[in-house]
Amino acid sequence: MKSILILTYSDLHHDARVVRQINFLKEQYQVTVVCFDAPANIGVEVILIKKIKPGFQQKVIVTAFLVSRLFEKAYTALYDFPELRKQLQPRTFNLIVANDIESLPLAFKIRKQEKIVFDAHEYAPRHFEDKFVWRLLFQPFNQYLCRAYLHQVDGMMTVGEGLAREYSRHYPVTPVIVTNANYFTELEPKPVNPNTIRLIHHGAANPSRQLELMLDLMNHLDDRFTLDLMLLVPTLANKKTRSYLDTLKKRVEGNPKIRIIPPVQSHAVVNFIHEYDMGIFLLPPINFNYANTLPNKLFDFIQARLAIAIGPTPEMAHLVTTHHLGVVSENFQPESLAAQINSLTADHIFEFKKNSDQAAHLLSAETNKVILQNLVAKLLN
Numbered sequence: 001m002k003s004i005l006i007l008t009y010s011d012l013h014h015d016a017r018v019v020r021q022i023n024f025l026k027e028q029y030q031v032t033v034v035c036f037d038a039p040a041n042i043g044v045e046v047i048l049i050k051k052i053k054p055g056f057q058q059k060v061i062v063t064a065f066l067v068s069r070l071f072e073k074a075y076t077a078l079y080d081f082p083e084l085r086k087q088l089q090p091r092t093f094n095l096i097v098a099n100d101i102e103s104l105p106l107a108f109k110i111r112k113q114e115k116i117v118f119d120a121h122e123y124a125p126r127h128f129e130d131k132f133v134w135r136l137l138f139q140p141f142n143q144y145l146c147r148a149y150l151h152q153v154d155g156m157m158t159v160g161e162g163l164a165r166e167y168s169r170h171y172p173v174t175p176v177i178v179t180n181a182n183y184f185t186e187l188e189p190k191p192v193n194p195n196t197i198r199l200i201h202h203g204a205a206n207p208s209r210q211l212e213l214m215l216d217l218m219n220h221l222d223d224r225f226t227l228d229l230m231l232l233v234p235t236l237a238n239k240k241t242r243s244y245l246d247t248l249k250k251r252v253e254g255n256p257k258i259r260i261i262p263p264v265q266s267h268a269v270v271n272f273i274h275e276y277d278m279g280i281f282l283l284p285p286i287n288f289n290y291a292n293t294l295p296n297k298l299f300d301f302i303q304a305r306l307a308i309a310i311g312p313t314p315e316m317a318h319l320v321t322t323h324h325l326g327v328v329s330e331n332f333q334p335e336s337l338a339a340q341i342n343s344l345t346a347d348h349i350f351e352f353k354k355n356s357d358q359a360a361h362l363l364s365a366e367t368n369k370v371i372l373q374n375l376v377a378k379l380l381n
Contacts, residue, residue, distance in 0.1 A: 301325075
C-alpha cells in the first residue's frame with residue numbers, strides 16, 4: 001500500500017478540513033499525520049509536534065531575520081521543529097500533503113522523492129493584510145515562501161475560486177477546488193417556532209472578524225430572535241486574541257437575547273446546530289481572504305438544514321442565492337442584515353431550511369472526496 005504524509009500546524013480537534021483530508025485518503029493509502037494534537041480515534045499514525053511558546057529572545061531573533069529579509073533563517077526559527085525533522089528524516093513516503101504555506105518548506109526539506117501536494121486554506125501573501133505589523137514583517141515572508149516553493153509542487157488545491165484565481169495570477173500553479181464542505185448528514189429540517197427563532201454563529205473568536213457586528217445586529221432584530229455564538233480560541237492565538245473572547249463575554253452579560261457557549265469538537269458541530277433555525281455570518285472584507293471566504297460554517301449550516309443569513313461576500317452569496325438558502329444583506333452593516341432577517345416569517349425560514357435539505361447532497365464533502373482522490377491517484381500512478 002502506498003503511503004502519504006499529511007503535514008499541518010493545527011489541532012485536529014478543531015481542523016475539520018484536514019480531518020476530512022485524512023479520512024478521504026486513509027481509505028486507499030497508509031496515512032501518517034503530523035499535527036499539534038489529534039483525537040484518539042483518528043485512525044492513522046499521528047506524530048505530534050512539540051509546541052514551545054516563543055520567548056522574548058526568540059521573538060527578537062525572528063523579527064531581526066524578517067526585517068533583514070533572511071527568510072529561510074526566519075522560517076527555521078519559526079516552523080522548522082528540529083525534533084520533528086529528526087523523526088521524519090529516516091522515513092519515506094510516496095506523497096506529502098502540506099497544509100498552509102507554513103508547512104510547505106518543511107515538506108521540501110524532508111522530501112526524498114515524494115510527490116508534494118499543497119493545500120492552501122488561505123491566500124498566504126495577503127492573509128492578514130489589514131494589519132500593519134503583519135504587512136511589514138510577514139507579507140514579504142509569505143510572498144517569498146510562495147515564490148520559492150509553489151513552482152516546485154506537483155499538485156495544489158484550495159478552498160474557492162477567488163483564491164485559486166489569485167494564486168494562478170501570481171504563481172505558476174493551477175489549483176483544483178476542494179471546498180470546506182462537511183460530510184452529508186442524514187437530517188430533516190426542524191419546524192420553526194414563530195415566537196422563538198434561534199440564530200447560531202460558530203467559529204474562531206478572532207478580533208479581525210469583528211464579531212461585535214453580530215452582537216450589534218441583535219439590537220435591530222425584533223423580539224422573536226435569539227443568538228448563540230459558539231466560539232473557540234485558535235491554538236496559536238496571541239494574548240490579544242485570547243483576551244478577545246473575554247471581552248465579548250463581558251459585552252453580552254445580562255443580555256437575554258445573546259449567549260456565548262462553549263465549542264464542541266468539529267465532528268459534532270452539525271448535529272449540535274441542527275437544533276437552531278438560522279446560521280448567520282457577517283464578515284467585513286477587511287482583507288483579501290475575508291473578501292473571498294467560503295468557510296466551513298456555511299457548509300455546516302447546510303448540513304444542519306438551517307436557513308442562512310450572510311453579508312454580500314461574493315462566493316458565499318452566490319451559493320446562498322443559487323440554492324435559495326436564505327438572505328444576503330446589501331452591505332456589511334448590521335442594520336442591513338437585520339432588515340433582511342426581520343422581513344422573514346417562520347414559513348419563509350422553514351422554506352429556506354427545506355432548500356438546505358435539497359442542496360445537502362450536492363454541497364457535501366463526498367463531492368470533494370472524489371476530487372482529492374483523483375488528484376492523488378493521478379500523481380501516484
